[in-house]
Amino acid sequence: MxxxxxxxxxxxxxxxxxxxxxxxxxxxxxxxxxxxxxxxxxxxxxxxxxxxxxxxxxxxxxxxxxxxxxxxxxxxxxxxxxxxxxxxxxxxxxxxxxxxxxxxxxxxxxxxxxxxxxxxxxxxxxxxxxxxxxxxxxxxxxxxxxxxxxxxxxxxxxxxxxxxxxxxxxxxxxxxxxxxxxxxxxxxxxxxxxxxxxxxxxxxxxxxxxxxxxxxxxxxxxxxxxxxxxxxxxxxxxxxxxxxxxxxxxxxxxxxxxxxxxxxxxxxxxxxxxxxxxxxxxxxxxxxxxxxxxxxxxxxxxxxxxxxxxxIPEGDAGLTAGLDEALLKDEGAAMDAVQASIRRVAGVSFEALGRALAVPSDTRALAALPGKTGPALAEIEAFASRINIPEKRPEAQERNAALLHQLDHLARLNSRLGVRSMIAVVLADPELSRPARYLGELLRRVAEAGQAGPLADRLDWVEELVKHRSKRHRRAVLLHEHVGLITVNEMFDRTDAMRWLKRVTHHVERITHYDRAAGTAGPGAP
Incomplete structure (x- = not known):
């Protein structure tokens, strides 16, 4: 027996x-x-x-x-x-x-x-x-x-x-x-x-x-x-x-x-x-x-x-709601959770920057941003590092790469947003204030929508506009300092502000670009 x-x-x-x-x-x-x-x-x-x-x-x-x-x-x-x-x-x-x-x-x-x-x-x-x-x-x-x-x-x-x-x-x-x-x-x-x-x-x-x-x-x-x-x-x-x-x-x-x-x-x-x-x-x-x-x-x-x-009522899950250990069994579901969390962090960051670039400028949300996004980004990075993509899964590997790039640009954006002194200089500059305010309006709309969608093309255009104006305006600032119209410190402040706005715009455009790339490889692909 x-x-x-x-x-x-x-x-x-x-x-x-x-x-x-x-x-x-x-x-x-x-x-x-x-x-x-x-x-x-x-x-x-x-x-x-x-x-x-x-x-x-x-x-x-x-x-x-x-x-x-x-x-x-x-x-x-x-x-x-x-x-x-x-x-x-x-x-x-x-x-x-x-x-x-x-x-x-x-x-x-x-x-x-x-x-x-x-x-x-x-x-x-x-x-x-x-x-x-x-x-x-x-x-x-x-x-x-x-x-x-x-x-x-x-x-x-x-x-x-x-x-x-x-x-x-x-x-x-x-x-x-x-x-x-x-x-x-x-x-x-x-x-x-x-x-x-x-x-x-x-x-x-x-x-x-x-x-x-x-x-x-x-x-x-x-x-x-x-x-x-x-x-x-x-x-x-x-x-x-x-x-x-x-x-x-x-x-x-x-x-x-x-x-x-x-x-x-x-x-x-x-x-x-x-x-x-x-x-x-x-x-x-x-x-x-x-x-x-x-x-x-x-x-x-x-x-x-x-x-x-x-x-099961909704609790205060924060920006990383959905990063569940059980989802790591399925790499696609885990990447869905990562993308959703990245969008929440990006939404909070975009809204805070949008308010800071508005008229009148409100930098309160921007000041509180590091305490919100810092721990969330660290948690997302830790979760994303544990996603195991099987071999010979090119679509999944491309999507994972897009999410990691998006996460990197989001971390860099939040680091630059910590230098809030640049905002006042940008808004005070006649050449930079218009594209900066237009960027702020777009970011507020993107934050409301939850993802870039059709606004992404406008962000591409804003980045090109900022690059063009910064290149042209830099020559003018150097010339003004040379003839004594502005001081050396003012010249450094303005050139730093130009560089800050250009990098911020680039990170924003890359975040929305990789969001579309990850969505194209994901289940919600058009």
Whole structure:
């Protein structure tokens, strides 16, 4: 019996490892296209549901879909109600694993065929590059998954009297709740609802548990998959905590729908199991109650979002809200968070400089700027340094480079804004005051919009104007000092002010330029 227990544990291990390898391979193969599809198509909760289901079915990971979505919300690409639609869809998409196990693993018996598949996939992974290597990882993961499934089936068939339906709770609502609790614990221990579902299907196929018992356990696995996300969200960003709580409430709602069907509709479910097979009926039940929950929640998504936002109110997160450790699992979501934080710091800096260059000049916000932006920039830099970009991901590498350049120019801009004495000299100079005030007006508008957008071209023009006027005005200042119209100190003040305005304008233009470059490579690309 010890051998069978070790065999089933080894099967679970191979299944989990195969799922991980396959998910990573599918995610690498999808690349940025999946992110762009998810961010663009999620314009309503209904479309979010469809895109969330499709994305999760494609990459076989609801947690990866959720992390991407949290990054989109933090970056302002989609709203929280739309993200809830993706959450509903992810719960539907994750049931595809059960169908794959049932149709391919049990009905077609691919476990034996998977062994040579592991050999071929290992050769592709070791010897090939690019798309072939990714295909190798996907095939390797899928093959290991089916090999692990075969091992679990072999071990479960020899359990004999150790595990039978009579040894587990049965009959009545309380027994169903106990079984759901068992499913929840198994899911939390294995950190995978797909593995828990596979285990339930294996034991159901071997006759170790009845259909009703397996169905109750599956309801528990659906709730158990939210516990991991809930624990991971503790201490995370507000969006991550809201998403985890919303996922828990949604799955509790679907469980509330599934339990009455299981308790009072046992005869109908038994009929389906007799006609289609117990394992197929179990997967169908899993899909059906997730679909039913989605149909129930979709019409009230905005109200549901309001409830969650009241449960997790917005705190004083500062300029670096959204820099969540969990987002580092997905480099795209992490870069979304970095770009959103950079935009907030740039917005505060632009607004402070815009007020200082206005008429009348107000430098109070500029004086308070170092205390706000200094710690925020340090935190963003520390977070950005931990983003790991996989090899042969040129789009992601270009976007990351653009964000680092933008961060560098933002730090340089804030350093120059610390020299506030230059502002009075610039505004007092007839040649420099006009472009400076025009720059201030543009910066106030950019700060209001949250990003440069169509104003970026005007910033290019302002930079050229400042360069031209500074070059021409420098000669005039030197000439005025030469003929004695101004003192040497006044000459140095004016030339320093010219240089300051030119560098400030350059940093502003570069910040908006790299914001567009990072956006072009990101999910919100036009």
């Amino acid at each position: 010890t051998e069978q227990i070790l065999l089933i544990l080894g099967g679970i291990g191979l299944f989990l490892f195969g799922m991980k390898v396959m998910t990573e391979g599918l995610r690498d193969a999808a690349g940025g296209r999946l992110r762009r599809f998810l961010s663009r198509f999620t314009t309503t909760p209904l479309r979010g549901t469809v895109s969330g289901a499709a994305a999760t079915a494609l990459i076989q990971s609801s947690s990866a879909t959720t992390v991407m979505t949290v990054g989109f919300v933090g970056a302002g690409l989609i709203s929280f109600p739309h993200a809830l639609g993706v959450l509903y869809g992810a719960n539907i998409g994750t049931t595809v694993t059960g169908w794959m196990i049932t149709l391919l693993g049990f009905k077609l018996h691919l476990g034996t065929i998977a062994l040579p598949g592991v050999f071929v996939a290992s050769l592709l992974t070791l010897l090939a590059h690019g798309h072939l290597a990714r295909i190798g990882r996907i095939v390797a993961g899928l093959s290991l998954l089916f090999v692990g499934l075969d091992m679990m089936q072999e071990a479960a068939g020899t359990f004999g009297d150790l595990l039978t339906p009579e040894r587990l709770p049965s009959g009545g609502a309380w027994a169903q709740l106990k079984l759901a609790g068992i499913g929840l614990v198994i899911t939390v221990v294995m950190q995978s609802s797909s593995a828990a579902m596979a285990l339930a299907l294996v034991f159901l196929g071997s006759g170790a548990i009845s259909f009703e018992q397996a169905a109750a356990m599956v309801i528990g696995t659906n709730i158990g998959t939210t516990v991991t996300a809930l624990a991971a969200s503790v201490g995370g960003s507000r969006t991550m905590r809201q998403t985890a709580v919303a996922n828990l409430l949604f799955n509790l709602g679907t469980a509330a729908l599934a339990f009455p069907v299981l308790i009072f509709g046992g005869g109908a479910l038994a009929g389906v199991a007799g006609a289609a097979g117990a394992q197929t009926a179990l997967v169908l039940f899993h899909t059906a109650f997730n679909l039913a929950g989605t149909v129930l929640f979709l019409p009230v998504t905005h109200h549901f979002a309001g409830v969650v936002e009241r449960l």
